[in-house]
Amino acid sequence: MRKSVAVAAVLLLAACRQPEPQNKNAASGASTNTAAAATNAAAPVTPEQAIGIFHERHEGMERIGKSTKTIGQQLKSESPDLAVIRSSAATITDLAARSPKWFPAGTGQEVLPKTRALPAIWQKPEDFAAKDRDLRRAANALKTTADAGDLDAIESSFDTLGKACKACHDDYRAEEHPQ
Numbered sequence: 001m002r003k004s005v006a007v008a009a010v011l012l013l014a015a016c017r018q019p020e021p022q023n024k025n026a027a028s029g030a031s032t033n034t035a036a037a038a039t040n041a042a043a044p045v046t047p048e049q050a051i052g053i054f055h056e057r058h059e060g061m062e063r064i065g066k067s068t069k070t071i072g073q074q075l076k077s078e079s080p081d082l083a084v085i086r087s088s089a090a091t092i093t094d095l096a097a098r099s100p101k102w103f104p105a106g107t108g109q110e111v112l113p114k115t116r117a118l119p120a121i122w123q124k125p126e127d128f129a130a131k132d133r134d135l136r137r138a139a140n141a142l143k144t145t146a147d148a149g150d151l152d153a154i155e156s157s158f159d160t161l162g163k164a165c166k167a168c169h170d171d172y173r174a175e176e177h178p179q
Contacts, residue, residue, distance in 0.1 A: 057102035089146035096139035116174040131168040138164040
């Protein structure tokens with residue numbers, strides 16, 4: 001319990017930290033690179049903060065994966081349970097909305113050797129941010145179709161979500177956890 005409270009406190013502190021100006025325009029409030037600024041905005045100050053963010057990211061991605069698996073199983077069953085699909089789609093949408101905060105600078109393999117997040121995330125912030133937006137759009141579309149209850153539309157939206165996940169994982173996630 002104490003560890004959970006400590007991690008929550010660290011995460012709150014990290015979220016409150018103001019980003020350092022990236023250039024003259026950023027110092028005046030006009031950012032020339034919004035994707036990079038968004039990726040770097042909540043850069044952790046300490047390795048402990050990086051660990052807290054890593055755990056939130058890992059647990060979030062695990063829950064997205066489990067919810068995706070649940071929907072896939074339902075869609076393959078003879079009698080899909082729409083309530084289960086709707087609940088899982090809502091979970092994915094909620095977690096996808098949090099994903100932009102899961103990858104601040106300083107939470108990569110240089111600080112967290114066991115993370116599967118590849119350095120390319122911070123080397124290509126615009127592309128990574130675009131793929132993260134695609135994930136959120138696909139999650140929202142899946143939730144919308146799940147709420148409507150049309151199984152054909154759900155299957156189509158679910159396929160789109162899978163493609164969004166794969167596009168990001170192909171470029172930005174290591175196949176295996178580093179040793």
